[in-house]
Amino acid sequence: xxxxxxxxxxxxxxxxxxxxxxxxxxxxxxxxxxxxxxxxxxxxxxxxxxxxxxxxxxxxxxxxxxxxxxxxxxxxxxxxxxxxxxxxxxxxxxxxxxxxxxxxxxxxxxxxxxxxxxxxxxxxxxxxxxxxxxxxxxxxxxxxxxxxxxxxxxxxxxxxxxxxxxxxxxxxxxxxxxxxxxxxxxxxxxxxxxxxxxxxxxxxxxxxxxxxxxxxxxxxxxxxxxxxxxxxxxxxxxxxxxxxxxxxxxxxxxxxxxxxxxxxxxxxxxxxxxxxxxxxxxxxxxxxxxxxxxxxxxxxxxxxxxxxxxxxxxxxxxxxxxxxxxxxxxxxxxxxxxxxxxxxxxxxxxxxxxxxxxxxxxxxxxxxxxxxxxxxxxxxxxxxxxxxxxxxxxxxxxxxxxxxxxxxxxxxxxxx
Numbered sequence: 001x002x003x004x005x006x007x008x009x010x011x012x013x014x015x016x017x018x019x020x021x022x023x024x025x026x027x028x029x030x031x032x033x034x035x036x037x038x039x040x041x042x043x044x045x046x047x048x049x050x051x052x053x054x055x056x057x058x059x060x061x062x063x064x065x066x067x068x069x070x071x072x073x074x075x076x077x078x079x080x081x082x083x084x085x086x087x088x089x090x091x092x093x094x095x096x097x098x099x100x101x102x103x104x105x106x107x108x109x110x111x112x113x114x115x116x117x118x119x120x121x122x123x124x125x126x127x128x129x130x131x132x133x134x135x136x137x138x139x140x141x142x143x144x145x146x147x148x149x150x151x152x153x154x155x156x157x158x159x160x161x162x163x164x165x166x167x168x169x170x171x172x173x174x175x176x177x178x179x180x181x182x183x184x185x186x187x188x189x190x191x192x193x194x195x196x197x198x199x200x201x202x203x204x205x206x207x208x209x210x211x212x213x214x215x216x217x218x219x220x221x222x223x224x225x226x227x228x229x230x231x232x233x234x235x236x237x238x239x240x241x242x243x244x245x246x247x248x249x250x251x252x253x254x255x256x257x258x259x260x261x262x263x264x265x266x267x268x269x270x271x272x273x274x275x276x277x278x279x280x281x282x283x284x285x286x287x288x289x290x291x292x293x294x295x296x297x298x299x300x301x302x303x304x305x306x307x308x309x310x311x312x313x314x315x316x317x318x319x320x321x322x323x324x325x326x327x328x329x330x331x332x333x334x335x336x337x338x339x340x341x342x343x344x345x346x347x348x349x350x351x352x353x354x355x356x357x358x359x360x361x362x363x364x365x366x367x368x369x370x371x372x373x374x375x376x377x378x379x380x381x382x383x384x385x386x387x388x389x390x391x392x393x394x395x396x397x398x399x400x401x402x403x404x405x406x407x408x409x410x411x412x413x414x415x416x
């Protein structure tokens with residue numbers, strides 16, 4: 001960093017020192033100007049003169065007042081203006097005290113609003129110019145008198161221009177900071193949404209497959225000694241369910257990888273085309289599942305297809321865990337106008353507790369810490385649909401989801 005730049009930063013950090021330096025410079029200029037006589041009667045146009053004690057005193061007081069120009073700009077302007085009036089009306093030789101009033105007027109204009117600037121500027125110009133023309137020893141049309149009018153007007157205009165530029169730069173900086181904050185908030189919001197989506201996927205995968213593994217492992221342990229063939233079949237289902245769980249977990253966790261990481265997931269997300277396969281896994285676990293579909297041939301957006309699959313998967317998992325060993329489930333997927341309606345029914349007894357002591361699914365979304373129904377509703381609501389779940393009249397439970405075939409994103413893209 002150069003010496004000049006370091007000095008500039010130091011002066012910005014110490015404004016009082018900067019104002020003191022300015023006051024000394026202004027005093028030097030006023031003293032130098034007080035020795036010049038622009039109205040010499042003989043010889044050259046510019047002559048020399050000697051300032052009197054009163055003029056030196058007025059110049060010194062006005063320069064000292066400028067040290068406080070940032071702290072009390074209007075007070076400093078009043079003081080320097082009053083000293084200038086005294087200097088302009090005391091006869092020859094006149095001291096150039098008005099220079100300090102010009103600096104003070106500039107400071108007021110650069111730190112206040114425009115209406116105040118012009119009111120104070122006009123008042124200062126009128127008082128100083130009027131005093132010089134009417135009470136001074138020189139004729140009213142003398143160039144020195146007109147110069148006071150010009151310098152005070154330029155000081156007010158320059159101060160107003162500087163204030164406007166500062167306000168403009170501040171507004172640009174504020175907009176840039178606001179835009180940066182908005183980008184950061186948007187990034188945080190997207191990260192939170194992605195984390196929530198991944199958490200839902202992990203919950204759906206783990207809850208479904210671990211429930212099947214638990215049931216099949218219990219069957220294998222129960223018939224291991226008496227019916228080893230059935231135990232072997234149950235263990236085969238355990239292996240298949242665990243393999244599917246690992247595959248889906250690998251695909252889901254792969255979303256967390258960086259773009260350059262290896263082994264990125266290539267398997268497509270599950271959808272309703274795997275509904276029969278999903279139903280078979282529950283049938284192999286001992287839960288009778290009937291599937292009825294009238295949506296064949298309907299092209300669904302990937303998000304809707306995945307959401308419908310996950311809703312059915314979670315609902316059947318809840319039936320497997322909570323509805324009891326005698327329960328049966330019915331799944332229907334129906335195209336109703338612009339929507340796909342997914343319904344999962346079971347005939348388990350209301351209020352029944354499963355073999356793990358869990359409550360019915362309707363209590364899963366309460367204070368017990370379950371996230372299944374919450375996840376289903378979040379998925380469906382995010383796509384503009386509606387999801388309801390509750391007990392059926394006469395026993396059992398019903399999950400019903402309505403998903404729009406054309407999501408807002410799909411409509412914006414022009415796809416189905």
